[in-house]
Amino acid sequence: MLRQLHGLPGLLAALFLITLAITGAVLALAPAMDRAAAVIPASGEVSVAELAGRVVAHYPGTEQIVRGPSGGVVVYYSRDGQPGADLVSPLTGEGIAPYEPSPFFTWIKDLHRSFLVDDAGRMLAGVMAAVMVLLCISGILLLVRRAGGWKALLRPFAGSGNKRIHSELARFAVLGLLLSALTGSYLSAQRFGLLPEPVEIGPMFPAEVSGGQPAPVATLGALSNVDLSELRELVFPYPDDPQDVYSLTTSGGSGFVDQATGELLKYQPRSDGSVFQQWIVSLHTGEGLWWLGLILGVAALTIPVLSVTGITIWWQRRRSSGKFPDNADASQADTIILVGSEGNTTWGFARELHASLNKAGFRVHCAEMNALADRYPQASMLFVLTSTYGDGDAPASARSFMARLRDFRGEKTLKYAVLGFGDRQFPNFCQFAVEVDAALASKGLSRLHTIELIDRCSASQFSEWGDKVGKRIGTPLALTYDPLPQSTVKLELVERADYGVAVQAPTSILRFKTAEQGRGWWPTFLPRAGKTLPQFEAGDLLGVMPPHGQGPRFYSLASSATDGVLEICVRKQPGGLCSGYLHGLRPGDRIDGFIRHNPGFRPATGNAPVILIGAGAGIGPLTGFIRKNTERNPMYLYWGGRSSKSDFLYQPELWRYLDDHRLTGLNTAFSRSDERAYVQDKLRQDQMAVRQMVNAGAQILVCGGRDMAAGVKHVIEDILKPLATDVETLRAEGRYLEDVY
Structure with a gap:
């Protein structure tokens, strides 16, 4: 069991761990180089x-x-x-050299932290750090077992070849690897809210x-x-x-x-928390401890060798045993996955579910729906993943399912969940999946989870379904399958409005349209050939591909598809690759972009008040929500900038929305004005009104920088105390949403 606990995660994660190791070793040179260049x-x-x-x-x-x-x-x-x-x-105050972050080290850092795919990559990197903790701990225990006790760890290992190399290198590097993995896991857990992040309120x-x-x-x-x-x-x-x-x-x-x-x-x-946080960062990166960085870098370089020798050892053991992992037998499986597919797309989702359940320790049998057995004696869970063919018909691999179901004698303890795949543009969206769900219920089986329907192979919906099912079965399911990787569309800048130069915070509102495909005469009532963007709403994300092959950067949209433009609000960050690129655009210039839906950041419908809170460029999607508030539901905006004279973003639009009552109330704070206030100060001044709105069912949406969001959360927590509730309770109710960066 211990060997499987060590070997299987290592096999699955080898490529990612090698990437993290090599990039980590390169980054370990940076503190030493900075130290050498400094006086x-x-x-x-x-x-x-x-x-x-x-x-x-x-x-x-x-x-x-x-x-x-x-x-x-x-x-x-x-x-x-x-x-x-x-x-x-x-010593003199004289310049030594221009200071500019190295593009090479910046690229390596992005690869190390997120595999160049932003939050999803950051999450994967965090998971890999946790896997590395598991590998280190299980590896230490295996070394102790092989050496014959803890005291024997200091003696040379017997044997030769890959096993000897693997053991000796592991013994040399394991403490450094464990330190890197523990600190990396800690920082990743903070990044995604699994551990509290110290809030340093100045x-x-x-x-x-x-x-x-x-x-x-x-x-x-x-x-x-x-x-x-x-x-x-x-x-x-x-x-x-x-x-x-x-x-x-x-x-x-x-x-x-x-x-x-x-x-x-x-x-x-x-605060003590801030000091502890700085130590964690230093121990992980070597910043301020250049000598430790070099030690950790050398330890990281052992991972590629450990991966190769580990895989070789596993393959030799597997080949000698004559066994190969495969589907569990239907009579022995505790979990059954049945697939209905016409064009094989659904099989990809089924494979992802199969792999995730296998990793969690379930014995899984996967087959097409036409292969439904009379009974599954050991099974307690049944998952049915099916598409719908044509006008509500069964797909090819499920055409015999309903007939076979009549003879099915499933145990009453068997619980099922149906996941349908389809396209909402068809009138009978996922109709076959709905019929399957009803038919299983009619056989007296209990639902493990209510039926859910996935539109156009949405990877995010599939992942969300996996999270819900994982909670039902008490085992997290990280379902990340995406059969439709994003393709980009040419977007042309048609308009820009610039703010904030006078206060050293250049911020621009940029409006794009899809660039015309081809030239020459074309009837305006006919669509052009080429790629088009899907429907989108304010709060969705525009993925922008910066130059030089870097990974996409995401910006919250301030517009909806019905507005006819893609509108984003972008502050130019010092050394920012993509923000600098966007700020350098002029009308007529083109970029490559795509839409990523963000349904988790939307104002609720209904008459309950909506409180919008933001700072700087975070006003973009909030303005988009106000623009779409044509029902004139109560909507209040708290927003902070630097100066009302130079960076009051969307000022004319906001006055207009106040006049036509799409915006009920506006409260601004400017840090470089006579009042020297921040948005948190305005919330404290209005705490009675905010508390009353929350008590009346208000929803709070926060958009902007991470530090601002932390400060806002702190203030809201204080405001909520008399109501005997807190931010996490509101978050669980869908009444406290954040889009922070």
Whole structure:
């Protein structure tokens, strides 16, 4: 059993683990390279004030100074209206070299974290990290068994060949691999909400700013008391604003520094959770611990050899035993899968279900529906996956099923679930599946799960069905089969509106249409040949293929198909490959894109209030929801930006929606205005009204950055306390939805 627990996951995950190992080993070089390129003063030699003074002397337009985990100091500045970033020497303040993240290491990091397929890939990488934990623990136990006890682990192993190589390498690398796998699993579990993520709520903006004449940064007392080795980030005040302050973040906490008096204001130490989180990141990446990174990188390089030797050992053992895994015999199986298919598409879904149940330890027998047996003596579960042929008829592999079912003598303990496949454009959508479900019920069998119908081979619907069934049987089913991989369509930019340049947050509203296929005369009432986009709604995702063969990036749509355009709101991120690409487009330029449906982020129908909360570019899909609120149901928007003069996104549209009552209430917060407020502040000010709306059945939708969403969640939790409920309860009821990035 222990050998199977070690061998089967290793066989299934070998290719993914090799990919993670090689990319991890490459990434392990980055901290050491950063350390080698950095100038590191002795402890106590340079204060933050001295550093800032030297840097400003060479970079008058300094906006931010950042000290990386490996000790390198980077200045972000503006010169002649153009932003820049340089690696500088803290001893002189002079530039060493332009600072720009390596495209190679960025690509390797994306491959390592997500296999270049975003959230699905991140989830897979997290699963692979958990598999690696299992392999390490089971491998240690196998090594102990082979060596003859824990004490014998230090002695050389007997034997030769692949077994000897596998054992010796595993003993050398297992602790490093286990550390990497445990920390990677922890970070992945946080990423997908399985473990709590520490929320570091910084100090509130100080109300007691002196507003006096700014002093030279090198003379500020609070900065003089901080050694460079403790610095993480120093953000400079907004130019010509005496009420603004320096934002200081150190290894111990964060606060504000008065630019006139040099006094430290509103300092807040880091929480224990934040410190622990930083240690987890350092232990996994080697950031700040370059020597550990190199050790973990060397350990990771053993995985390709361990995979090859492990597969060879398994194959030799399997070949010598003469056995090969196959369908369980129908008389011995505890789970039956019957398939009805006309063009073999449904078989792919059945194979995925079969494999997942097999991995979970079930004895599974899979056959076509025409092969229904008289009885299945050991079976407790029956899954029927079937398509519908033509006008509600049975597909080829299920035409004899109904006749055979008349003679079926299933045990009363046998529970069944029917999954239908079809296309909603046909009037008798999944009709045969519905008839099969009713026929099984008429035989006195109990439903394991109510019938569900999948439209156009939707991979997401299949996965959701697997999650529901997994909960029913007490075993998670990760069903990821997708028979219809996304193909891209040419999209042409027809309009853009630009905001936020004045506050260093360039954000654009971009509107695309599908590019015409071919040229020349064509009747407007006839469709053109070529690819077309499926129907979509606001809140769905536009997948954009950036240049140079990178994986797609996803942006929430602010429009529906009935609007005639694909509209997205995109903030240009520093070093952002795709956001920079999109911001560089001009009307007439074309991109490659596709639609990914996102049904989990939609406002509910009905008369209950809907509370929309967002910040920055997160306003895009929220505006799309308002635009579609033609029933004039109660809808309230809380949104935060930087300045009402430069980045009030969708301002004309929102005023118009207020006038025609598609939007019931609008509450904005601008962090670089006189009020210096954030969207969380507005929610606290309106907490009584928010609480009343939630008590009346309101739904809350949050869209924007992850930090903003964490802050909003914290505020909403406080607001909900008098109601004896919390965010997780609302989330379980479908009344608290997030689309964060």
